[in-house]
Amino acid sequence: GIVSNICFDLRQVFAREGAADLVGAYALSFEVGVIKPDPRMFHAALDSLGAQPSDALMVGDSEEADGGARALGCEFALVHDAPPADRPHALIDALAGFGVGL
Numbered sequence: 001g002i003v004s005n006i007c008f009d010l011r012q013v014f015a016r017e018g019a020a021d022l023v024g025a026y027a028l029s030f031e032v033g034v035i036k037p038d039p040r041m042f043h044a045a046l047d048s049l050g051a052q053p054s055d056a057l058m059v060g061d062s063e064e065a066d067g068g069a070r071a072l073g074c075e076f077a078l079v080h081d082a083p084p085a086d087r088p089h090a091l092i093d094a095l096a097g098f099g100v101g102l
Contacts, residue, residue, distance in 0.1 A: 001025035002044035003058065005065060007037045025049045036060075037068020046072070059094045 002023055007030050014020045025048030029035045032044045046056060048076060053073035060066025070076050077094035080087055082091040092102055 001027065001049050001051075003027045003036065003041050003045045003060075003066075005029040005041075009035070036062070036065035037071070039072055041049075042069045042072050042074065049089075057098050057100070059091060059096070 002014075002025070004010060004027070006028055011020065011023075011026060014023055016060050023043050027041050027048070028042035029041065032041055034040045036042070041058075042053070042058070045046060046053060048057075053069070056069070056074040057077060058066055058069035058074050059077045059079060060069075061079050063078055067076050067078070075098060077097055079090040084090075095102060
């Protein structure tokens with residue numbers, strides 16, 4: 001799932017890139033009506049996925065905003081806040097740190 005403090009619909013971006021089938025739920029701040037770290041953002045994604053917080057890993061570049069998922073019992077992996085070209089393996093590395101391979 002995607003949890004984002006964003007003001008536009010990311011679904012179009014994922015569809016354009018051919019990755020729409022990889023996302024099971026979107027919790028976008030402009031739709032949920034709150035921003036991270038408000039627990040309602042994370043609950044929106046978890047509820048849509050039918051997942052429990054203890055089964056979820058939040059990967060993000062903000063300790064404060066994304067790390068808020070910990071308050072619900074989610075694991076959290078911090079990636080550096082840098083342009084994607086400067087961190088091409090950030091997601092893969094973050095997932096590997098929790099035993100998840102792609």
